[in-house]
Amino acid sequence: MNVYLLASASVNPVTELPDTLLPAAAVLPEGNRRIAREPDYKKYIPDANVRRRMSRVMKMGTAAAVQCLSQAGKQPDAIITATGWGCLGDTEKFLDNMIGNDEYLLNPTPFSQSTFNTIGAQVAIALKNTSYNITYVHRGISFENALLDAMMKIRDGEAAQVLVESYDEYTGASFKIMERMGFWRHGAVCGEGVQCFMLSAQPGAAGKIRLRDVLCIFGDDPQMLEEQLTLFLRKHHLHPGAVDVLLSGRNGNNPHCSRYRWVEEFFKTASPVVYKPFFGDYPTASSLALWLAGRLIAQQQLPGWLSDTPPEQINRIVIYNHYKEKNHSFLLVEKEP
Numbered sequence: 598m599n600v601y602l603l604a605s606a607s608v609n610p611v612t613e614l615p616d617t618l619l620p621a622a623a624v625l626p627e628g629n630r631r632i633a634r635e636p637d638y639k640k641y642i643p644d645a646n647v648r649r650r651m652s653r654v655m656k657m658g659t660a661a662a663v664q665c666l667s668q669a670g671k672q673p674d675a676i677i678t679a680t681g682w683g684c685l686g687d688t689e690k691f692l693d694n695m696i697g698n699d700e701y702l703l704n705p706t707p708f709s710q711s712t713f714n715t716i717g718a719q720v721a722i723a724l725k726n727t728s729y730n731i732t733y734v735h736r737g738i739s740f741e742n743a744l745l746d747a748m749m750k751i752r753d754g755e756a757a758q759v760l761v762e763s764y765d766e767y768t769g770a771s772f773k774i775m776e777r778m779g780f781w782r783h784g785a786v787c788g789e790g791v792q793c794f795m796l797s798a799q800p801g802a803a804g805k806i807r808l809r810d811v812l813c814i815f816g817d818d819p820q821m822l823e824e825q826l827t828l829f830l831r832k833h834h835l836h837p838g839a840v841d842v843l844l845s846g847r848n849g850n851n852p853h854c855s856r857y858r859w860v861e862e863f864f865k866t867a868s869p870v871v872y873k874p875f876f877g878d879y880p881t882a883s884s885l886a887l888w889l890a891g892r893l894i895a896q897q898q899l900p901g902w903l904s905d906t907p908p909e910q911i912n913r914i915v916i917y918n919h920y921k922e923k924n925h926s927f928l929l930v931e932k933e934p
Contacts, residue, residue, distance in 0.1 A: 598752045599933070602806045603797040604668035606661045607888045608633050609790040609876055614641075615664050629781050630772065631788040631877030636660050650706065651719075652687045654766040654791070658716035659723065661793040662762060666724075669795040674756035675729035678717035679743035679763040681736050681880020681920075685771050687711040716764055729756070737920020739763070740881040741813050744796075744928075748808070751798050762793040763884035785849030788877010792884035805933035806894050808887070809833060812927040819859050822925055826863065829927060840867045841908045842893060844886040846918035848873040857925075860917045867915070868899060868908045875903070883918040883926055890914040890930045 608614060610631035635653070641660035642648045648656065666672070690707035709715075714732040721730050729750070733742045740763045747759040766789045772781075781787055796808065812829045814822055830836060843864040847857065861869050876885050893899055894914065899907040916928035 598798060599807045599809075600748050600751050601797050601800040602808060602887075602891045602930075603671070603758065603795040603799075603801040604665050605792070605794045605888050605891050606664035606668065607790065607792045607885065608636065608657045608661050609792075609885055609888075610634060610788060611875055614660060629784070629786045630767075631786060631875070633657060633766075633789050633791070652684060652690075652707075652710050654684050654686060654764055655710060655716060655719060657766075657791045658762060658764050658793075659719060661791045662720045662723075662760065665760070665762075665793040665795055669758070669797075669801070671758050671795070671797075672724065673726065673728070673758050673760035673795065675747070675750055675759045676717050676721055676726060677730075677743045677747050677759060677761050678714065678720075678732045679739040679761070679881055679884070680713055680716075680732065680734055680765055681739050682765045682767070682771070683713045683734065684711050684715055685766055685768050687715075689768055689770055716762065720760070720762070737880050737918075737924040738813050738926060740884045741811055741926045741928075744808070744811050745813075747796050748811070751796060757799070758795055758797045760793065760795055762791070763881035764791040765789055765879040765881050767879065781849075783849045783851040785851065786874055786877050788873070788879050788882065790876065790879065790882075790885050792881075792888045794884075794887070800933070804895055806891050807931060807933050809929040809931055811929075814925045814927075815923060816925070817922055819856050822857075823859060823863060826860075826927060829929075833929065835913075837864050838866045840864050840913050840915050841911050842890075842899065842904075842914045843867040843869050844890060844914060844916045845869055845871050846873060846878075846882065846886065846916075847871050848878045857919060857922065864915060868904050868906050870899070870904050872903065880920060883916060883928065886916040886918065887928060887930065890916060890928075894930065894932045
C-alpha cells in the first residue's frame, strides 16, 4: 500500500507560514545559527490566554499543526511526534527557577511543558482527539522512527490518516554548550524548526506525492552504507540515475564528515541540494528535507539559491541525512505516475 503526503506545514528559518518562500537575498547564510521565522500566532491560536501560557516551541508546533490540518481537511486517526532536543526553553526556565528560588515556590508550568510529549498532547487536546498518540525521542533518527510507525499503521489498516510532527529548538545556553562540545566546528550551522505532515492511504487533490520507503542504518563505514543503499534502491527496482534530486544532509566542512560525500558522487546524475547551510542542523532536520522534497515535487521548481543545476523535471527525490556520522537515514519520495 502506498503512503501519500496529503498535507504539510513548516516553521523554519527560510519560509513564512502558510508557505511563502523568501527571496534569495533574505536567505543568504550569515553566521552559524539559523532562527525559525515565527508566524503571527493570532491567526492560528486565537485565544490570548492560551497563547500566553504556551512556550515558543509549543506555539510553533501548534501553528504548524493547525496549518497542516487546514490543508488536509481531515482529522487524524493517530498523532505521532518526534524530537531530539525536546522543549529546551521550558527546561531551562524550570531549572533557572529551581536554582533561583532555592527549590521553593516553583512555577509548575515550565516543568509540565518541558516533557517531550508536550506538543503531541497539546495538539490532541486542541482536536479533542483520543486516538493513538506517541512521541519518539531517538536523537538523530527520531523523525525516521515516527515515519516508520505511521507508515506501518497505514499499511496495516489501523489508520487512514496519521499526523506526524517533528520539532526541535535551540537556546543561547544550549548553543554554547554544544559549541564547547564541538558540534558547530568547521562551518557547521545550528538550526531549529517544526514540520508537520498528514500521511494518508489516499492521495490528495494537490497531487500524488508518496513516501515510498525509509531506511535507517547505524555505523560509520562508507562501504557498508553504499552497499545498503544499493540494496535499498534495488528493492524498488531503481538505479541511481532514476533519481532527479538528492537532498544531502552534509553540514559544514568537517574532515571526518567529508567521508560521506560519496553519496553525492553515487547520485552523480541527480541535482545535489545541500540544505543545512540555509535551514540549519538539528536532530530532526530530515523532516525539513521531507517538507522541502514535497514542495519541490509539487511545484516542479528548484530555487537557484539551493542549486545551480536544476533538473528538467522533479519526479523522484532521495533524502540523505546523518547525525554525528553514526545514524544514517535515506528517504525515498516520488511523484506517482
